Amino acid sequence: MSMLSPSADPYAVKSHGALSLEAELGFLKAEQPGPDPMALTPALLYLDNITVSFDGFRALNALSLVIGEAEMRAIIGPNGAGKTTMMDVITGKTRPNQGVALFAGTNDLTSMDEAAIAQLGIGRKFQTPTVFDMHSVEDNILLAVKADRRPFANIEWNPSRHERERVEELLERVRLKDSRHRRAGDLSHGQKQWLEIGMLLAQEPRLLLVDEPAAGMTDQETADTAVLLREIAKTRSVVVVEHDMQFVRDLDVKVTVLHEGSVLAEGPLDQVSADDRVIEVYLGR
Numbered sequence: 469m470s471m472l473s474p475s476a477d478p479y480a481v482k483s484h485g486a487l488s489l490e491a492e493l494g495f496l497k498a499e500q501p502g503p504d505p506m507a508l509t510p511a512l513l514y515l516d517n518i519t520v521s522f523d524g525f526r527a528l529n530a531l532s533l534v535i536g537e538a539e540m541r542a543i544i545g546p547n548g549a550g551k552t553t554m555m556d557v558i559t560g561k562t563r564p565n566q567g568v569a570l571f572a573g574t575n576d577l578t579s580m581d582e583a584a585i586a587q588l589g590i591g592r593k594f595q596t597p598t599v600f601d602m603h604s605v606e607d608n609i610l611l612a613v614k615a616d617r618r619p620f621a622n623i624e625w626n627p628s629r630h631e632r633e634r635v636e637e638l639l640e641r642v643r644l645k646d647s648r649h650r651r652a653g654d655l656s657h658g659q660k661q662w663l664e665i666g667m668l669l670a671q672e673p674r675l676l677l678v679d680e681p682a683a684g685m686t687d688q689e690t691a692d693t694a695v696l697l698r699e700i701a702k703t704r705s706v707v708v709v710e711h712d713m714q715f716v717r718d719l720d721v722k723v724t725v726l727h728e729g730s731v732l733a734e735g736p737l738d739q740v741s742a743d744d745r746v747i748e749v750y751l752g753r
């Protein structure tokens with residue numbers, strides 16, 4: 469069986485869905501020696517040779533990254549490494565100067581606007597939670613369930629049975645069932661983060677981008693968030709940018725280290741944290 473891998477990915481990702489397109493585009497690489505057990509999923513997100521320049525400064529420099537279906541990946545790296553810029557490219561906020569960004573095989577993210585990319589099923593959670601403080605937890609989730617991505621979706625306020633069931637599922641999933649009647653503004657910081665994750669899940673994203681979820685959380689909330697994201701990643705792909713190394717350890721997933729706009733190292737946390745280059749530019753500081 470043919471194996472594919474982007475130029476900077478040492479892992480052999482089985483990329484069945486994107487095979488013919490990548491072959492057409494000329495990305496077919498040589499046979500890899502053997503499958504990597506951490507990467508036996510079809511590619512959902514495929515970035516290759518992405519460069520973003522701001523007035524000549526390369527915030528991303530020939531960045532390549534592949535995320536599989538239902539894979540969670542942690543992205544770490546020093547300030548200014550390009551983590552936010554990478555998320556901005558994936559969500560269409562920033563256009564790369566060069567490179568390929570494909571989603572689910574055939575969707576060229578570099579030619580789509582932010583709304584169209586969200587519609588494809590890419591959800592983004594920023595560091596600061598944005599929930600409707602004056603509304604109850606339950607109503608926040610219901611509003612998100614109502615914000616159906618399909619055109620001509622029902623805009624009646626009275627929730628249907630299906631919508632009620634969905635709200636229950638989501639409240640359960642993000643551990644907020646007991647807080648359903650509380651004002652969102654009265655939740656703890658960690659609970660607000662979970663509420664926003666629940667609102668994003670209401671949109672059924674195939675890929676969830678999460679920016680520093682553990683920042684400002686208590687130790688218990690941080691540990692619970694790792695469990696929550698691991699549950700979510702059973703059925704969806706998740707990319708988590710994080711500086712909290714204990715949280716990254718709890719996620720227990722493949723880690724990509726960015727530095728100066730490129731991938732510096734990739735692999736299990738124990739492996740990358742023993743890498744001299746990673747220690748020098750990030751962990752050893």
Ligand SMILES: Nc1ncnc2c1ncn2[C@@H]1O[C@H](COP(=O)(O)OP(=O)(O)OP(=O)(O)O)[C@@H](O)[C@H]1O
Binds near residue numbers: 526
């Ligand atoms: N709009 C912009 N104009 C000019 N330079 C920018 C712009 N956006 C980002 N940069 C620069 O690009 C580099 C990468 O920034 P980016 O925010 O992507 O890094 P980061 O890894 O997310 O950092 P942090 O961990 O601090 O959030 C930085 O040097 C930043 O100053």
